[in-house]
Amino acid sequence: MSETPLLLTPGPLTTDPAVRQAMLKDWGSRDAAFIALTAELRSRLVQLVKGEATHVAAPIQGSGTYILEAAIGSLVGAADKLLVLANGAYGERMAAIAGRLGRAVEVLRFGEDRPVAAGAVADALKDASITHVALVHCETTTGILNPCEAIADVVAKAGPTLILDAMSSFGALPIDLSRTKIGAVLASSNKCLEGAPGVAFAIVERALLAMSAGRGASLSLDLAAQWQGFEANGQWRFTPPVQVVAALVEALRLLEREGGPAARLRRYQDNLDTLIAGATAVGLELYLEPSLQAPIIATFRAPSDRPFDFDAFYQALLRRGFIIYPGKLTRVETFRIGCIGAVHPADFERLGAVLGPALDEASVRS
Amino acid sequence: MSETPLLLTPGPLTTDPAVRQAMLKDWGSRDAAFIALTAELRSRLVQLVKGEATHVAAPIQGSGTYILEAAIGSLVGAADKLLVLANGAYGERMAAIAGRLGRAVEVLRFGEDRPVAAGAVADALKDASITHVALVHCETTTGILNPCEAIADVVAKAGPTLILDAMSSFGALPIDLSRTKIGAVLASSNKCLEGAPGVAFAIVERALLAMSAGRGASLSLDLAAQWQGFEANGQWRFTPPVQVVAALVEALRLLEREGGPAARLRRYQDNLDTLIAGATAVGLELYLEPSLQAPIIATFRAPSDRPFDFDAFYQALLRRGFIIYPGKLTRVETFRIGCIGAVHPADFERLGAVLGPALDEASVRS
Numbered sequence: 001m002s003e004t005p006l007l008l009t010p011g012p013l014t015t016d017p018a019v020r021q022a023m024l025k026d027w028g029s030r031d032a033a034f035i036a037l038t039a040e041l042r043s044r045l046v047q048l049v050k051g052e053a054t055h056v057a058a059p060i061q062g063s064g065t066y067i068l069e070a071a072i073g074s075l076v077g078a079a080d081k082l083l084v085l086a087n088g089a090y091g092e093r094m095a096a097i098a099g100r101l102g103r104a105v106e107v108l109r110f111g112e113d114r115p116v117a118a119g120a121v122a123d124a125l126k127d128a129s130i131t132h133v134a135l136v137h138c139e140t141t142t143g144i145l146n147p148c149e150a151i152a153d154v155v156a157k158a159g160p161t162l163i164l165d166a167m168s169s170f171g172a173l174p175i176d177l178s179r180t181k182i183g184a185v186l187a188s189s190n191k192c193l194e195g196a197p198g199v200a201f202a203i204v205e206r207a208l209l210a211m212s213a214g215r216g217a218s219l220s221l222d223l224a225a226q227w228q229g230f231e232a233n234g235q236w237r238f239t240p241p242v243q244v245v246a247a248l249v250e251a252l253r254l255l256e257r258e259g260g261p262a263a264r265l266r267r268y269q270d271n272l273d274t275l276i277a278g279a280t281a282v283g284l285e286l287y288l289e290p291s292l293q294a295p296i297i298a299t300f301r302a303p304s305d306r307p308f309d310f311d312a313f314y315q316a317l318l319r320r321g322f323i324i325y326p327g328k329l330t331r332v333e334t335f336r337i338g339c340i341g342a343v344h345p346a347d348f349e350r351l352g353a354v355l356g357p358a359l360d361e362a363s364v365r366s
Numbered sequence: 367m368s369e370t371p372l373l374l375t376p377g378p379l380t381t382d383p384a385v386r387q388a389m390l391k392d393w394g395s396r397d398a399a400f401i402a403l404t405a406e407l408r409s410r411l412v413q414l415v416k417g418e419a420t421h422v423a424a425p426i427q428g429s430g431t432y433i434l435e436a437a438i439g440s441l442v443g444a445a446d447k448l449l450v451l452a453n454g455a456y457g458e459r460m461a462a463i464a465g466r467l468g469r470a471v472e473v474l475r476f477g478e479d480r481p482v483a484a485g486a487v488a489d490a491l492k493d494a495s496i497t498h499v500a501l502v503h504c505e506t507t508t509g510i511l512n513p514c515e516a517i518a519d520v521v522a523k524a525g526p527t528l529i530l531d532a533m534s535s536f537g538a539l540p541i542d543l544s545r546t547k548i549g550a551v552l553a554s555s556n557k558c559l560e561g562a563p564g565v566a567f568a569i570v571e572r573a574l575l576a577m578s579a580g581r582g583a584s585l586s587l588d589l590a591a592q593w594q595g596f597e598a599n600g601q602w603r604f605t606p607p608v609q610v611v612a613a614l615v616e617a618l619r620l621l622e623r624e625g626g627p628a629a630r631l632r633r634y635q636d637n638l639d640t641l642i643a644g645a646t647a648v649g650l651e652l653y654l655e656p657s658l659q660a661p662i663i664a665t666f667r668a669p670s671d672r673p674f675d676f677d678a679f680y681q682a683l684l685r686r687g688f689i690i691y692p693g694k695l696t697r698v699e700t701f702r703i704g705c706i707g708a709v710h711p712a713d714f715e716r717l718g719a720v721l722g723p724a725l726d727e728a729s730v731r732s
Contacts, residue, residue, distance in 0.1 A: 007394050012608050014392050023389040023562075023609060026380050028373050028689040061564065062428040063604040066586045093585075100585050190605065196389075198427065198564040198607030217583055219459075219466050220432045238429040239556065241564030242378050243389060244607060323394040 005318055006347055009325045010140045010168055010297050011190045012197045013341030015251070019195060022250035023243035034242060035234040037249055042230065044252040048170070048261060049185055051177035051203050058209070058227040059201035061241055064167045064188040066221060067200035069097045071163055071184050072134070073216035074223035075208060076103045080131035083108060083124060083160070085116045085151065088141030089328055090165060094134045101216070106130070112142050112329060113288055118150040125158035132161045132183075137169040138294045141328045142287060143336065145173070145294035149180050156181040161208065167191060168296050171255060172265045172340070183208050189244065192264060192296070192340055195251035198244035268295040271339035271348050278352020279337075282359055287334050295339050297325070302333035306363045310335055313362035320354045371684055372713055375691045376506045376534055376663050377556045378563045379707030381617070385561060388616035389609035400608060401600040403615055408596065410618040414536070414627060415551055417543035417569050424575065424593040425567035427607055430533045430554040432587060433566035435463045437529055437550050438500070439582035440589035441574060442469045446497040449474060449490060449526070451482045451517065454507030455694055456531060460500045467582070472496070478508050478695060479654055484516040491524035498527045498549075503535040504660045507694045508653060509702065511539070511660035515546050522547035527574065533557060534662050537621060538631045538706070549574050555610060558630065558662070558706050561617035564610035634661040637705040637714050644718020645703075648725055653700050661705050663691070668699035672729045676701055679728035686720045 007014045027034040042057040049055070060070055072094065076082050082103055084095040087110040098105040108124050110116050116135060124130070133155045137148050148164060155162045161183035166175060170187030171194075177185070185203040189195035202223055213224040220238070229237040258264055272295035276286065279300060287299040302308045310326060313335070317324055327334030339348075373380045393400040408423040415421070426436055438460065442448050448469055450461040453476040464471040474490050476482050482501060490496070499521045503514050514530060521528045527549035532541060536553030537560075543551070550570040556563035568589055579590040586604070595603040624630055638661035642652065645666060653665040668674045676692060679701070683690055693700030705714075 004392050005394070005397075007392055009394060009396075011605060012393065012395050020390045020392070020609070024386045026370050026373055026386070027378065028371070028375055029378050029563075030375075030691075031371075031684070031689055062432065062586065063606070065604040066428065069584065069586045097585050101583050188605070196607065196609050197395075197605050198610055217467050218435065218587070219463050220428065220435045221584070221586065238431040239377060239554070239563050240429070241562065241607060241610060243386070243562050243613075244564055244610065247609075318397070323397055325396075 003321065005321050005323045006343055007323050007341060008338045008343070008351070009323060010338055013190060013194060013338070014343055015194055015196060016254055016342040018254060019247045019251045022246045023196065025246060027242040027246065029240055029242055030235055037245060038230070038236065039234055041245060041249050041252070045201055046203055049175040049177050049203055053178065054205055055177055055203045056206050056209065056227060057201055057203050058223050058230070059199050060221065060226055061198070061238065062200055063197065064200050065093070067186045067188065067202055068094055068165060069101070070221035070223045071186050071202050072098050072103065073101050073218055073221055074212045075161065075163065075184060076132050077215055080104065081106065081129045082132045082134060083130045084134045085121060086110070087114060087116055087144060087146070088112050088136065088139035090136045090139055090141060090167070094165060113144070115144060115292060116146045116151060118147060118154045121151055122154045122158070125154065125160065130160050132163060134163045134165065136165040138173065138296050140168045140297055142299045143294055143297040144288055144292050148175070152180045152182055169294070172261050172268055172296070173294065174261065177203070189248045193248065193251050193255065194342055195248035196244050198241040199248055265295065267344065268339045270345045271295065271343060272298060274345040274348035275337060275339060275351065278348060278355055281352065282356045284355070287332065297336050297338040297340070299327060299334045299336050302335065303359065308333070309362050313358055316358035316361040317354065320358065322351055369687065371687050371689045372709055373689050373707060374704045374709070374717070375689060376704055379556060379560060379704070380709055381560055381562060382620055382708040384620060385613045385617045388612045389562065391612060393608040393612065395606055395608055396601055403611060404596070404602065405600055407611060407615050407618070411567055412569055415541040415543050415569055419544065420571055421543055421569045422572050422575065422593060423567055423569050424589050424596070425565050426587065426592055427564070427604065428566055429563065430566050431459070433552045433554065433568055434460055434531060436587035436589045437552050437568050438464050438469065439467050439584055439587055440578045441527065441529065441550060442498050443581055446470065447472065447495045448498045448500060449496045450500045451487060452476070453480060453482055453510060453512070454478050454502065454505035456502045456505055456507060456533070460531060479510070481510060481658060482512045482517060484513060484520045487517055488520045488524070491520065491526065496526050498529060500529045500531065502531040503539065504662050506534045506663055508665045509660055509663040510654055510658050514541070518546045518548055535660070538627050538634055538662070539660065540627065543569070555614045559614065559617050559621065560708055561614035562610050564607040565614055631661065633710065634705045636711045637661065637709060638664060640711040640714035641703060641705060641717065644714060644721055647718065648722045650721070653698065663702050663704040663706070665693060665700045665702050668701065669725065674699070675728050679724055682724035682727040683720065686724065688717055
């Protein structure tokens with residue numbers, strides 16, 4: 001096996017060797033040993049966001065998009081109305097999912113370089129027909145951090161249920177369900193938790209789930225039925241990706257050993273700081289105002305003072321052992337570099353040392 | 367890591383060490399190396415059932431149930447009517463999925479110990495409003511083999527589109543799309559292909575998929591959109607379980623090395639024959655008439671001449687290194703033992719040697 005490049009992307013990410021080695025075993029998915037592993041998974045997920053008193057974990061097979069659809073389809077009823085707060089592609093995706101499912105949906109849009117503003121949300125919630133609000137915690141489109149707690153307070157005061165897409169924040173950025181009112185927190189195995197991809201999950205208020213049984217047209221993505229399955233016998237309703245589950249449990253144990261989300265956030269912040277220092281040294285600029293940039297994935301403007309060919313830049317960095325990510329903005333040429341995964345400041349120092357030569361190749365080749 | 371028991375179940379199964387070791391690498395899901403892996407996956411899947419001229423492969427994230435729902439939701443339209451041929455729980459599940467999706471559905475039922483009968487299907491297809499027919503190739507409820515080619519001929523003559531749930535047959539039992547008219551063949555990574563669980567797939571007639579774009583209420587389980595994503599840039603629309611994909615490609619290479627589906631079927635048949643010999647020697651009886659029993663998973667009647675506690679039997683076999691499966695019939699007490707996975711006749715000889723002592727423990731303890 002050739003040397004694997006470091007994945008500086010929004011995921012799948014570089015994982016710890018111990019996480020990958022946890023996949024070397026076969027499991028009977030209805031055997032007691034795997035039932036115990038599933039129980040540990042569900043319990044650790046809820047504990048990470050202090051939801052033990054109120055919330056339960058409902059993991060499902062599949063990618064992050066699946067859990068967004070499962071949550072919207074299961075929690076938002078046919079007579080409800082969802083307000084999506086959008087400042088990027090992932091907010092728009094939630095709106096698209098809701099529309100496709102036939103749910104009433106409104107979108108409150110903000111610029112891609114601006115956080116969602118609590119005041120505007122309060123205004124929008126004067127519409128008493130809105131029953132649910134969806135927010136993306138960290139919008140991977142740009143890497144912008146939205147003010148989850150301020151929005152949650154506004155939504156709680158107005159009454160609707162808040163659904164938080166915490167896909168790229170869960171496990172690093174602080175979420176405290178004992179203090180912040182959030183109906184459902186949605187995330188997946190392969191971002192800040194640093195597991196392998198293949199499992200997504202919702203941390204949902206028990207009362208909300210109980211109300212939503214049988215709602216929605218999907219058997220596979222029925223969150224309440226999935227939860228009831230776990231409660232009934234500890235098993236997944238349908239064949240789980242056993243190796244991915246084992247990898248995720250190992251990743252959660254490693255997260256605890258690292259010191260929990262706060263320690264992980266500090267490492268990611270160090271990664272980002274090191275990345276920005278190296279990028280600034282070769283003349284690259286952050287797209288966002290730095291205080292808005294979460295330490296998850298950073299968006300950089302393409303150089304404006306010389307030609308720039310993203311594909312050549314990508315290949316030049318790949319040859320040096322790094323995989324980066326294209327930009328997702330339509331009006332500004334950008335690229336993205338992730339700070340998450342089993343990567344450390346020393347990796348970003350090595351990256352900083354090769355950004356200059358890679359930029360030179362990207363400008364010569366264009 | 368303690369010694370892993372052999373999994374004699376309908377899956378997840380015991381896999382080859384090379385399959386598990388293929389999971390030891392991280393992949394950038396939008397990088398050229400993973401795009402090439404995905405192309406190899408899709409191409410090998412179509413070739414296995416000789417569909418190159420007519421069919422394409424649309425893999426999705428998730429379990430087998432997801433691909434059933436994706437296929438029914440995407441291929442059966444709101445004005446269509448699905449006839450499900452059912453002789454077990456998996457036929458009933460397809461009917462439940464269709465009903466939940468709001469599709470018109472009828473169920474033609476057969477006894478769980480009887481194969482679906484082509485003559486009865488021909489009669490049912492006199493109803494010209496039926497546009498699609500769904501059949502389970504090997505019904506895991508009992509392990510019965512349904513006569514796929516005879517049914518396909520009847521359906522082709524009448525005109526509807528046949529959807530084949532080949533979950534537990536694909537890769538071992540013969541399916542030849544160049545000779546048998548089947549609109550969509552559905553299966554998953556972790557049965558006769560002997561991969562890790564986490565990916566399911568449809569092998570669909572290209573013309574059918576093209577017609578079905580945008581149909582269905584699910585964004586995640588939209589088969590046509592998934593296919594169009596692969597065609598557009600070789601990438602999965604949403605984060606794929608990269609390690610599971612790598613394991614499946616390795617499993618497909620091993621299948622080729624073994625000699626393809628015909629060779630694999632011979633091994634499974636040897637497994638079943640060895641299993642039946644050992645079981646018969648201690649007085650256990652097959653539930654099905656032997657000619658109907660596919661070499662996938664065998665259903666045995668619980669002993670009638672002495673007390674029998676399935677849980678004690680299960681634990682007694684687990685202590686000896688084997689995981690078996692409970693029965694799924696409501697009216698007859700049975701249990702199931704799978705013949706598939708990286709297991710060989712010698713494993714079933716070892717099993718045969720411990721069935722007697724395990725039965726004794728199961729009868730003492732009850």
